[in-house]
Amino acid sequence: xxxxxxxxxxxxxxxxxAVTLNFVIPRLMPGSPTDAAIAKLAQNGPVTPAVQAxxxxxxxxxxxxxxxxxxxxxxxxLTLDFGVSYTFFPQQVSGLVAGALPWTLIMVGLVTVLAFVxxxxxxxxxxxxxxxWVDSLPTVGGSxxxxxxxxxxxxxxxxxxxxxAGWFPTSGAYxxxxxxxxxxxFLGDALYHAALPAATILLTSLGGWILGMRNAMINTLGExxxxxxxxxGLRGRTVAVRxxxxxxxxxxxxxxxxxxxxxxxxxLLVEQVFAYPGVGYLLYNAVTNQDFPLMQxxxxxxxxxxxxxxxxxxxxxxxxxxxxxx
Amino acid sequence: MSLLEIQxxxxxxxxxxxxxxxxxxxxxxxxEQGEFVGLVGESGSGKSTLGxxxxxxxxxxxxxxxxxxxxxxxxxxxLDAEELRVQRRGGFAMVLQSGxxxxxxxxxxxxxxxxxxxxxxxxxxxxxxxxxxxxxxxxQLPSTVLDRYPGELSGxxxxxxxxxxxxxxxxxxxxFDEPTTALDVLVQHAVMDTIRELQAAEGFTAVLISxxxxxxxxxxxxxxxxxxxxxxxxxxxxxxxxxxxxxxxQMLLSHYADPRAEVVELPGLERRxxxxxxxxxxxASAPAAGTVPAxxxxxxxxxxxxxxxxxxxxxxxxxxxxRGEQPVTxxxxxxxxxxxxxxxxxxxxSGSGKSTxxxxxxxVERPTSGTVTFGDLQVDRLRRHQLKRLHxxxxxxxxxxxxxxxxxxxxxxxxxxxxxxxTGLRGEAARERVLGLLEKVGLTPVEQFAAKLPxxxxxxxxxxxxxxxxxxxxxxxxxADEPVSMLDVxxxxxxxxxxxxxxxxxxxxxLYITHDLLSARVITDRIMVLHHGRVVESGGTAQxxxxxxxxxTTRLLDAIPQPARRFGGVA
Numbered sequence: 103x104x105x106x107x108x109x110x111x112x113x114x115x116x117x118x119x120a121v122t123l124n125f126v127i128p129r130l131m132p133g134s135p136t137d138a139a140i141a142k143l144a145q146n147g148p149v150t151p152a153v154q155a156x157x158x159x160x161x162x163x164x165x166x167x168x169x170x171x172x173x174x175x176x177x178x179x180l181t182l183d184f185g186v187s188y189t190f191f192p193q194q195v196s197g198l199v200a201g202a203l204p205w206t207l208i209m210v211g212l213v214t215v216l217a218f219v220x221x222x223x224x225x226x227x228x229x230x231x232x233x234x235w236v237d238s239l240p241t242v243g244g245s246x247x248x249x250x251x252x253x254x255x256x257x258x259x260x261x262x263x264x265x266x267a268g269w270f271p272t273s274g275a276y277x278x279x280x281x282x283x284x285x286x287x288f289l290g291d292a293l294y295h296a297a298l299p300a301a302t303i304l305l306t307s308l309g310g311w312i313l314g315m316r317n318a319m320i321n322t323l324g325e326x327x328x329x330x331x332x333x334x335g336l337r338g339r340t341v342a343v344r345x346x347x348x349x350x351x352x353x354x355x356x357x358x359x360x361x362x363x364x365x366x367x368x369x370l371l372v373e374q375v376f377a378y379p380g381v382g383y384l385l386y387n388a389v390t391n392q393d394f395p396l397m398q399x400x401x402x403x404x405x406x407x408x409x410x411x412x413x414x415x416x417x418x419x420x421x422x423x424x425x426x427x428x
Numbered sequence: 429m430s431l432l433e434i435q436x437x438x439x440x441x442x443x444x445x446x447x448x449x450x451x452x453x454x455x456x457x458x459x460e461q462g463e464f465v466g467l468v469g470e471s472g473s474g475k476s477t478l479g480x481x482x483x484x485x486x487x488x489x490x491x492x493x494x495x496x497x498x499x500x501x502x503x504x505x506x507l508d509a510e511e512l513r514v515q516r517r518g519g520f521a522m523v524l525q526s527g528x529x530x531x532x533x534x535x536x537x538x539x540x541x542x543x544x545x546x547x548x549x550x551x552x553x554x555x556x557x558x559x560x561x562x563x564x565x566x567x568q569l570p571s572t573v574l575d576r577y578p579g580e581l582s583g584x585x586x587x588x589x590x591x592x593x594x595x596x597x598x599x600x601x602x603x604f605d606e607p608t609t610a611l612d613v614l615v616q617h618a619v620m621d622t623i624r625e626l627q628a629a630e631g632f633t634a635v636l637i638s639x640x641x642x643x644x645x646x647x648x649x650x651x652x653x654x655x656x657x658x659x660x661x662x663x664x665x666x667x668x669x670x671x672x673x674x675x676x677x678q679m680l681l682s683h684y685a686d687p688r689a690e691v692v693e694l695p696g697l698e699r700r701x702x703x704x705x706x707x708x709x710x711x712a713s714a715p716a717a718g719t720v721p722a723x724x725x726x727x728x729x730x731x732x733x734x735x736x737x738x739x740x741x742x743x744x745x746x747x748x749x750x751r752g753e754q755p756v757t758x759x760x761x762x763x764x765x766x767x768x769x770x771x772x773x774x775x776x777x778s779g780s781g782k783s784t785x786x787x788x789x790x791x792v793e794r795p796t797s798g799t800v801t802f803g804d805l806q807v808d809r810l811r812r813h814q815l816k817r818l819h820x821x822x823x824x825x826x827x828x829x830x831x832x833x834x835x836x837x838x839x840x841x842x843x844x845x846x847x848x849x850x851t852g853l854r855g856e857a858a859r860e861r862v863l864g865l866l867e868k869v870g871l872t873p874v875e876q877f878a879a880k881l882p883x884x885x886x887x888x889x890x891x892x893x894x895x896x897x898x899x900x901x902x903x904x905x906x907x908a909d910e911p912v913s914m915l916d917v918x919x920x921x922x923x924x925x926x927x928x929x930x931x932x933x934x935x936x937x938x939l940y941i942t943h944d945l946l947s948a949r950v951i952t953d954r955i956m957v958l959h960h961g962r963v964v965e966s967g968g969t970a971q972x973x974x975x976x977x978x979x980x981t982t983r984l985l986d987a988i989p990q991p992a993r994r995f996g997g998v999a
Contacts, residue, residue, distance in 0.1 A: 326529040333485055333524075334593060335516030336547045338509070344543070345532050352534075423534055424577040 105420050105427050113413045120405045124398060125175050129168070136161060138392065161188070184399035189391040195399045198384060203366075203403075205275050206380030210369045211362075213300045214307070218358050221311020226347045228312065229319035241316060244309030256302045256375040263298060270298045273377035299376040303369070307361070314357060319350035352423055359415030363408030367400070429501060431633050432459040432482070432601060437495035439474070439481045444489070451477040451490070453657040459635070461600070464627050466644030466665070467637045468680070469654035470916040471887075476525075478654070479603050479637045483522045484512055499601070517548040521599035523590050525606040530590045531578035537589055538574035544596050551596075563592040566629075567622055584615035588622065595626070602627075603635045608643070612777045613943050617987035620647060639916065641680045645669050645991035653677045669991050683917040686990060687949040687973045696925040699950045699970070734768035734904055734935070735803030735821070737789060742798035742808075744784050744961075758784040760961040761798070768904060771931055771938040773948035773969060775984065776958035782941045784961075786907050789939065790824055791815050802905075820850050823898035827910040829890035833882040839866070839893050840878040843900060850901035865896040869926060888919030895926065899934075906930075909941045924951050945984060949973055957981045 139157050140149050166174075178184065184195035221244075228237040247255075264272035276282065276292050322328060323346050331341045370382035377383070381400065388396035420427050439452040452474040459465060469475040480486040482497055484504055497504045499520065504512070524530045531540060541560035545551040551559045561571040567588040578586055587607060594602060604623060608616035624647050627634045638644050644651055644665075651668040653661035653676065660674040672678045685692050692699045744759040759781040766772055774782040787793040788800055791807050800807040805818055826832040833842060843862040847853055853861055866874040869892040882890055891911060898906055908927065912920040928951050931938055940952050948955055949969055956966040957978060965978040976982045 326524050327532045329485060330522070330524055330530040330590060330593075331532070331543070333483060333516070333522040334544050334547070334597060335513045336543055337513070340543060340547065344535065348534055349532065425533060425579050 106417060109413060109416050109420075113409060116409050117406065120409065121176070121179055121402065122172075124402050124405070125172055128394070128398065161186075179402070184402075185395040187388075187393055187396045189387060189393040189396065195395050198396065199381070199399055199403065202379055202381045202384040205378065206366060206369060206373070206382065209275075209296045209300055209378070209380065210303060210365045210372075213303045214361050214365050217304050217307045218311055218354075218361065220304075221308050222315045222347075222351060222354065224308075225312045225315025226319055226342065226350075228316045229323060229346070229350075230342045232320065232323075237316070240312050244312040246309070247305050248307070248309030250306065252302070252306050253371045253375055255306050256299070256372050259298050259302055260375060271295050272298070275379050296378075299369075299372050299378050302372050302376075310357075311354070314354050315347075315350060318353055319346055322346045322350040325349070348422070352419070355415055355419055355422070359412045360408075362415070363411035365411075366407040367404035430458045431461045431463075431500060432457075433496075433498040434458070434478075434482065435496045435498065437478070437481065437497060438493040439477050439486065440491055440493040441477075442489045442491060450493070451657055452481065454495070455654075455657075455659055457652065457659065457662070459601070459633055462631050462633055464624075464634045464647065464649045465636070466648030466651045467635055467654065468639070468641050468644050468651060470639055470680075470918060472656075473654040474657040475637050475639075475654045476605055479522070479605050479635065482635075483520050483603055485522060514548075516599075517550055517597045519597075519599060520601035520603065521594035521597045523587075523594050523602065523604045523607050525609055531586055533578050535577070536574065537576055537578070537581075540589070540593055541574070541596060544593060548597070550598070559596070560592075563596050564589070566595060566626060567592045582615075583611050584619055587611060587619055591619075591623065591626070595630070599632055601633045601635070603637065605637045606639065607636070609639070612779075613987045614777055614983060616643075620989075623647070640989065641677075641917075642684050642989035642991060646989040646994055653680070665991075666995050669995055679918060683921060684991070685946060686992060687945040687988070688985060690974070692946070692949050694921045694924070694946075694950055696921050697928060697950045736768060737766040737822070737905060737937075737939075738799075738801045739764050739766075739785070739789065740799045740801070742785070742788060742795040742800060744781070744788060744793065745796045758961050759788070759795070762956075762958075762961070762963055763798075764956060764963075764966070766905065766937055766939055769931065769935045769937050770954065771928075771940060771952040772954040772956065773940045773942060773952040774956050774958060775942055775945060775948055777943055777984070779960075780958040781961035782958050783909055785958075786824070786909055786939065786941055790822055790907060791818050816850075820901045821904045823901060823903040823906055825891075825895055825898050825906060825908040825911045828914050829887055829894050830882075830914065832894050833890055835882050837881070838878065839871075839880050839882075839885075842893065843878075843897055846897055846900035861900075865899055868899065868930070869893070869896040870922075871896070886919070887915050888922055891915060891919075891923050892926065895923075895930075899930070899936075902934075903936060905937050905939065907939045907941070910943070911940075912947060913942070913944065920947065927951055943984075945973060945988060957984070 136154070136158050139161070140154060143149050143153070143157075182196045184199075187193050187195050187198055190198060224240045224244075228240050231237055260272050263270050271277070271294065275295050276288065277295075280288055280291050282288060325346075328341060328345050331345045336345075366381050367385065369378075369380060370386055372378070373380045373382035374386055381403070384396070385400045387393070388400060434455055434457040437452060437455045438450060440448050440450050442448040455474075455478060467475045467479065477486065477490060480490070481492055482504075484497075484507070486492070492505050495505070502515075504515075507515070531537070535543075538557070538560060541563070542556055545556050545559070557574070560574055564571060564573055569585060569588050569592070573581065573585065573589065578589075581589065587610075591607070607623065608619050611619060620643060623634070623636070626632075634648075636644055636648055641651075641653075645668070648665050651661070651663065651665050652659055653668070653674065655674075655676045661668060661672065661677045663673070668677060669681070672681055679695075682695055685694060740763050742759060742762050743757065746756040746758055748755050762781070762785060764772070774785060776782050784793065788795050789802075789807065791810050794808050798808075802818065802822060805814070807818060810818060840859070840862055843865055844858055847858045847861050847865075851858075851861065863874045863878060866872070866877050871877040871889060871892050877885075877889075877893075882893075885893065895906075895911075906927070911927070912923050915923065924947055927938060927940075930936055938952070940948060942948050952969045954967070955969040955972050957964050957972065957980065959978075959980045965972055965976065965981050972981065973985065976985060
């Protein structure tokens, strides 16, 4: 319990640091969104102070001392008020993010978890039956698939399964005619649309998990406690799962934490190829349109999700490995 | 019928892409019920391979090439996996070398017992905890251990837990593969006592595999000596001790001696007790405590001024390992003087602070209080660039020759680096110096050894390279941290003799750190016994070891296996 509390304290501290950095860094950069807008306007003629004030008011550029700004900013972050988007003016940034987040979380998140679980299981099997086809097929196949660049696999899948065969929709998260609700019909439609991007992520990340788990497990299979368990006549399954795999999974959890943290920001290319309305897609739009409030909110979200995912993995580590608990 | 009959057993290693090697050659051996057999040999003798094959725990690339292993009338070499698994209860059990790692770090000790009971179903669920407690009691552990994780137990406790686990199978044959090698001297002794008592009480047949003939002779009724995959001697322990038939056994035995004896002799090394005073009587001409006089014949000085290392009231306190715990005092108010050309031993079990002292003398660690000086250098205050000056004169020989050499570099490269670094010699001159160093440590023909890579050398040869490297800067002081503990007994004497010789020839002084009192006796003049960071006894090596005054020194001496004590003869 003390372990959890200590981790929680650490999480709060790093969260605060991340939020503060997010406040400080844009203020240290030269120039401001107002300058950019004024420079554009200046090409058509002189800009009066009144126009400048209007632009600042419109963009919500904060005034006052840094300290006041900071307090306001903290309050805004806590109430999830990130201001207005420049690109999708006058929509609220929080609304845009809230609209994109579920798609990414559910599609990318579930697939990441699925890839980890599947890859770990296959890796355990491969190591336990080392040298047989159970080993060679997934290891060779896995390395082959993960050697492909992310977007290339995505393009191939879109082209063959989407355009040529026409089995799956090639873009969007649901049919143009559907309205998001919780009916079975809509869920089926969403799942159908998620199939191709999900398959891409699964295919490209599975190989890494398989190889990682297999190699870690081959190491633990050589440990004395595994030999000793065999010497004591434990059943093969017990030795494989409770002795070898249970220890082999520990180093892989760290990688899993990083993958989970990257869920929110890391699906940019796949979402781009499949025009999937998730966070990656939104981030791409924000960056190409210099939409500072949106970018700031998204970066903050990505940081926070990495921290939270690592916190969760730390807790999981504490449960799985008694040595970290002390 | 005999319990175990091994008939013409051969075990071959068939690594992929390399020539197969026969590790066990046509071994035949019969074990009777209730026997305690010691299986002795040096590394590579095939003793562990035999042990693993007999319990069917050998893994590829090892393969039983020929022969039968008949256990209680059944050929275990022919059993399939499930038959083998089932017969492990009431059959043969194994205790592994490194008890440290024989337990699953993420399962409690209690769960280990539960796993064994569940796998064989021989203890009903309700009785499991009681049975586990009984078993732990047999190895002298409290039942509270059940709820602990292996990481929370000491090495000795872990090895006791594995013995209890092996015992829970109610085996008729127990194979102990170097059960105490990884443990501390005093703990080793206690664990061996437990094994002997258990064997007598439970009546199982025991096979004790060890590289240490001393340990085996002290425990076993019968001794089997293996060399190069073959059994070269097989006889009652007393007979092997008193009249070894095979030259190899004779050679092994010649490396055992009692450090308490008046004259201690190892092949190539002899140390007589100088005028030793009986305990109680004041030492006639004993130097002041803690000072080390120069060896008998002062070496002809290479350098005009030679310096002593002076350690003055040094303590080292490490911060607590975890918050809320006590700081760790590794070294507690230690003072000594190592005169030029002298040899002094620092002995004690692990955790006694002897290696920490070495680190402070070499400037790796700084003392918390007290001073270390070498000539005009104040070692505890040195800045990084000044360390080079210190290391020109003070060099270190490490414990593990297998990891102290970079496997990718030839011996010549390994030696050229320090030669260039410390002497400034380049090119042909540096090469000449390297060859000279090899000559000095007895690696001849030098040209051949210079071109070799570490894996082409034996452990003893590697340790000689490590020593040559330490000599590259022509140092005044060598600090040797357990330089022979990783080597086979037959190689130890050679390395020790080399250190002794170097001291006589070059006048280098030696700080010898060890837990092995016998080797301390043969190559040092003075000794300091450390316990929990404090010096509990110091003086002339022969004096202290022959007539120890501190109870801890006596315990260390008693922990050394002494077959002579058991059989009453002279070693």
